[in-house]
Amino acid sequence: MADPAEVDQEPFRTFGDPLHPSSDQLLSDAFPEMNSNQPDSAILPVQTKSKTALKKELRFQKRTERCKINRANEKLRRKEKLLASRKRMQAASTPEHPYVSRRVERRMARDKLTKALTEGVRLCVDMSFEELMSPKEIGQLASQICYMYSSNKKVEKPFCMHLTSLKQGTKLHEEVVKRCPGFDNYKIKVFEDPLEKVFQKEELVYMSPDSPNILERIDPSKVYVIGGLVDGTPKRQVSLSRAQALNCQSVRLPIAEHMKRSASHGNTILTLNQVYEILMRFNETNSWEQALDACVPRRKGFTVNGQADTPTAEEEDKTDVLQEETNRETITS
Template identity: 40%
Template sequence: MARPPPSPRPPSGVGVAGAGSVPPFSRYLLLLLRGRAVAPGGRPPPVSAHAPLRPGRGFSGGDGGRRGDRGRLFVGGGGGSLRGPAAAADRTVGRRPRCGAGGRRGAVLGAASRDGGRASAALAKERLLEAKAAGPRLCVDLGMADCMTRKETSRLASQIRRLYGANRRAEKPFWLCLTEFVVGSLIYEECFRMNDGFSNYLMDTTEESYLDLFPLDAIVYLTPDSENVLEDIDPNKVYVLGGLVDESIHKKLTLQRAREQSLQTARLPIREYMVKTVNTKNYHSETLAINQVFDVLSTYYETRSWPAALKAGVSSGKGYALPDAVK
């Protein structure tokens, strides 16, 4: 019995159309949209065809394509507004890889910058922990926070941020401590509101007073109204700054507080190393913000030079300058 002639084979990559089947070209287009078709010549489809298309501007519904003004359907990366990994992959198709000295130099500099940043942060942390173990201590007394307005409290929170930043950059930092830092108080809320990453600051914060933390004979309260001049920085001492921004200038408030607590007091040697300058308002003040006082202390601790330290912390607006600057 003679065999029936074999059926003709369909073209490669295209399905057979029969009753209820998808026409060959439509099936190929459908496979292409799903990322499963092989383009003519054996080449794989574009990279963007492997990722699901996302409707974006100009896309009609979720059909995976975009219809232009003339009703044509654009597939893959042919003008659609792809986003995310698919878009990034699509943008790299056909692009020359970066090469040459410029590309390599940029990559090396970028890696060095990242490594340098991590090394700098690690070094700063190491120095701060060394200061905690053996360095001088600096406390900011927040026990007078109730005397300030909200505006003054916000300014103090900003000064604390600047003080901490300067200490973190210092080659010989102090170990910082905020005392009477009461949870829920206005200064507490402002420090967290205004200072990003405040909870990660490498310093001590406590609701206790410095009187309960350190021996009285180790505490030196720094106040501009003191009769005693600070001559040197002793690593065994605890230096206290009054956490106070007083726009109404209540004079001798910190001095009075220190005397009531029977503490040693000292002032910066501004009068001893600087001279008054002539200004239109005849204004001269030795009252500095806590971050400015710290700039003086930190510079002196590193250089052992009061002129250099005072130059770093006392601005010209205070009405004082070094004698050489006046000449």
């Protein structure tokens, strides 16, 4: 029989006792991957890819490499094309028309527009007609503003462009910013105030097709105003009523005096950029015949007085039909 003193000295728990596991056993059971007796394959099982996945991965790698090669080749082709074009332009240059690179050309255009802000003839677009236009017409107006600025950069004597009543947060302002890339950097003057608060009424010359007065010359001391209105359905007397409300001078382009209508169909309304181009060309040439002939679209059905009438598409079709019938009768006889 064992001594009671020796029994009391034995530990109450022993290693490996299933009823009283040790801390190492608890960790081993909770995290089996920590058990060093298990093989590596049991710790990190190998994920094998299918043949289809491997083929897709291989095709993706080949396509990526091919795209890199194509991009490099395309970049080289563009560079060679640019160099060839530059050499042709340099060879064709003359002392009167020297070769100018695109970078220098852009810088010259910016300098001209900057100078025009202080010295150019003032041209203003009255943007106070937003309520009279549909969302589609507002978008078209924003595009025409972009066309006007693009044309203004290319002329020798650009106008000093102004936009009045263009308020931030409106649908019109959003469309202008959306459709005119880099609008915040445009070399133009933008005002949220209406036209009458920006200029004196004695300076204003409002362009209106309904005005009884004819624009005969461009006065550098005046501000020429174009109504910012796109009317899919013609709106009569709108710009003239605006000029009368401002108590300012109104004029119209001398189209009826220098051109004749050769076709009875077609829309005769001119867009903002077309009116601007007519004024710009007249400011350069001082000739209404040249300005109207160059800037009034042929589809409007107008020809300059003294020129032969340009046949319309419908008249050309009728001529072709008559010619075919004549040829058929000649063959039959």
